[in-house]
Amino acid sequence: MVDNVKTIIYAGLIAVLIRTFLFEPFFIPSGSMVPTLLVGDYVFVDKFAYGYSHFSLPFSPPLFSGRIPNWSPKRGDVVVFRLPRDTSVDYVKRVIGLPGDTIQVTQGQLYINGQEVPRTDDGDYTDTSGGGPVVMRRYTETLPGGKVHSILKATDQGFFNNTQVYTVPPGDMFMMGDSRDNSLDSRVLDDVGYVPIENA
Numbered sequence: 007m008v009d010n011v012k013t014i015i016y017a018g019l020i021a022v023l024i025r026t027f028l029f030e031p032f033f034i035p036s037g038s039m040v041p042t043l044l045v046g047d048y049v050f051v052d053k054f055a056y057g058y059s060h061f062s063l064p065f066s067p068p069l070f071s072g073r074i075p076n077w078s079p080k081r082g083d084v085v086v087f088r089l090p091r092d093t094s095v096d097y098v099k100r101v102i103g104l105p106g107d108t109i110q111v112t113q114g115q116l117y118i119n120g121q122e123v124p125r126t127d128d129g130d131y132t133d134t135s136g137g138g139p140v141v142m143r144r145y146t147e148t149l150p151g152g153k154v155h156s157i158l159k160a161t162d163q164g165f166f167n168n169t170q171v172y173t174v175p176p177g178d179m180f181m182m183g184d185s186r187d188n189s190l191d192s193r194v195l196d197d198v199g200y201v202p203i204e205n206a
Contacts, residue, residue, distance in 0.1 A: 032086050032096065037135030038183035038190065039098055041144065041156050042084065045135040049098075051086045059204040061088050071204060078104075078203050079179060082153025087181070088205040089198065097198065099191050100155065103180025109172040111193070114162030114186070116147070124148050131158055133185070142187075160187040169193050178202055 034047040043049065057073040079085050079101045089095040103109045108119050116123040124147070131144035142158045149155075161167065166187055174180045178200035183189025191198050 032098065034098065037133065037188055038185050039084070039100070040133055040135050040158060040185045040188075041131060042100075042184045043098065049086075056203075056206050059206075061093065061205060073204055079206050080153075081151050082149045082155065085179075085181070085206045087179075087201050090201060090205060091197070091199075093205070097181070097191075099181035099183050099189070099198075101179050102149070102182045103172070103174040103192070105174050105176045105178060107174045107180065109169075109174065109180050109192075111167055111169045111186075114159055114167040116182075118150055121150070123150070125157070128156070133158060133188075135185075136188070142185075156184065158185045158187070166193055172200075175200055177204075179206070 030051045030053055032049050032051050034043045034045060034049065037045050055077070056079055057075045057077045059073050060068050060071070081101050081104055083101045084098065085101055086096055086098045089097050102116070103118065108117075110117045116125075125145040128144040128146055131142050133140045133142055140160070142160045145157050145159060147155060147157050164187070166189075172180060172192070172195075179202075180192045181198065181201050182191045182193065192200060
């Protein structure tokens with residue numbers, strides 16, 4: 007009986023250590039990253055990919071700022087991060103802008119540092135993540151630096167497709183979902199806004 011209790015305690019401690027310092031399962035709750043990640047997918051987040059911040063620790067005690075070691079996400083990485091306005095909430099988006107970059111969307115076309123981000127039309131895509139089938143256009147987008155990924159577009163109109171010019175502050179990232187018309191992301195400054203690198 008005592009051996010069984012010890013085994014359970016050791017297994018629990020090992021699980022907590024793995025979840026805190028190595029890998030953490032993450033459930034995809036929305037369609038904002040379709041077609042890359044689908045609603046209901048589970049992904050394992052590499053907790054060491056960018057080093058550790060105080061958000062890496064249980065209960066997020068503010069013991070230090072920044073990251074140890076000081077590694078940063080790269081443009082095009084898909085990152086799970088803590089929402090700046092409510093750090094108890096996790097979001098998953100793609101890194102589009104890095105510190106100092108300018109970002110703008112005009113008639114559905116993404117521009118980074120004044121340069122049009124190239125994309126190729128891959129035809130129709132039927133998205134069922136919202137319950138009913140919605141036909142969208144699928145594109146392959148190539149970010150500066152060569153990172154290639156798929157995005158979905160439903161329209162070239164509206165706020166998300168005709169934005170202001172954003173300038174990413176030092177220490178922050180600009181995040182966007184791959185389902186460009188179905189993603190609450192850094193384009194909404196008073197909600198998600200710019201994301202501190204230490205929140206990743």
